[in-house]
């Protein structure tokens with residue numbers, strides 16, 4: 001196979017792959033890095049602004065996170081923020097915008113849970129996170145209160161760290177700013193097969209063969225597929241959690257998240273502005289389990305089945321996950337939102353109407369061309385779903401599997417990979433420059 005030789009090959013042109021390309025070409029002495037993407041542009045899938053919630057996650061309003069997960073998420077988001085601060089104003093405006101952000105608790109049980117979380121170290125970690133009552137909510141987000149049953153108790157945590165990000169633009173920014181003399185991007189190049197030959201990996205693609213000493217798969221749900229093709233992590237499995245959106249005219253000033261259920265890795269349905277269209281509000285993402293590795297692509301079903309491990313341990317874990325009452329409730333509800341005739345009404349009653357009570361049926365439309373897949377790893381040892389990203393590291397190869405908040409943690413994740421790659425290739429990282437430009441406060 002062999003073909004043109006590179007020091008590092010990155011497979012996948014989403015935010016994970018391009019952030020790594022950017023860092024390797026600008027902050028290390030590695031000379032030749034190749035990124036291949038199977039579609040005709042960067043960020044065609046989950047990193048596109050149409051397919052995710054555009055939230056820079058800091059961990060302050062994610063009420064299912066532990067304090068240590070919130071701290072780690074905050075640190076990662078600060079790196080993205082710092083990167084965007086280095087952009088020229090016109091580009092920065094396309095990539096990121098500050099916006100109001102809160103988590104809303106509705107009813108006694110949610111209020112109690114919110115207060116418990118707030119007093120469990122969140123106040124110290126996020127000094128700008130403020131608990132607000134109905135009156136203040138009505139001032140900053142009037143439609144959350146308008147039309148609501150006056151007897152219904154509500155309160156919220158209002159964050160000073162609200163940002164919406166066009167992660168597709170951010171991906172393209174990384175691609176554009178990767179040092180051209182050291183990096184190459186080839187589009188429409190689908191990786192078909194990878195083999196190990198001595199100390200080299202050989203990657204066969206639809207645009208020819210390439211080889212390198214180090215390979216990184218940044219292919220979303222497909223990363224586990226390729227890991228398994230090389231015989232790694234036979235014991236892991238992936239659950240594709242699809243998410244779609246409903247849209248309405250703009251009814252919210254900022255992001256309104258809702259209380260998340262403990263131990264559930266995906267966010268409860270929330271309302272968000274759209275950085276690409278200030279006239280609308282998006283509600284979502286929904287939660288379904290399609291047998292696909294890419295949303296709306298039935299031709300990825302066979303690969304999904306190949307990636308899913310149908311052994312006893314996986315099936316036992318799956319049974320445990322699906323028998324969890326909270327997961328069952330979420331799944332059944334969400335399936336109903338896709339039903340013809342009644343789906344929209346149910347979504348309004350159970351989700352969007354909980355955030356904006358005065359919203360009407362005719363205000364909402366299903367955005368059939370938006371949505372993506374969160375590849376959630378099944379931890380067979382614990383019989384549960386892993387919260388956040390997973391990384392498989394083997395000899396000269398890394399596989400990144402990136403559910404939410406993978407876009408917010410893209411640079412932090414890639415910094416880990418850069419260190420690992422530089423170590424392996426006996427190359428050096430310009431950590432002074434990295435610290436000065438991206439990690440200043442750490």
Ligand SMILES: Cc1cc2nc3c(=O)[nH]c(=O)nc-3n(C[C@H](O)[C@H](O)[C@H](O)COP(=O)(O)OP(=O)(O)OC[C@H]3O[C@@H](n4cnc5c(N)ncnc54)[C@H](O)[C@@H]3O)c2cc1C
Pocket residue numbers: 011012013014015016017036037038039042043044045046047048051052053054055056057167189190191192218219220221222242243244285371372373374400402403404405406407408409
């Ligand atoms: C509904 C939803 C909402 C989300 N909301 C947020 C949010 O608000 N904030 C946040 O931080 N994160 C969010 N996420 C998660 C975030 O979108 C992802 O973590 C992130 O986009 C993953 O980036 P990636 O580059 O790893 O994967 P992707 O963007 O999926 O990119 C993988 C790339 O690999 C390419 N590829 C696959 N196979 C091959 C092959 N054989 N050869 C060549 N190329 C290949 C694909 O074409 C694709 O371009 C959300 C995700 C979803 C689905």
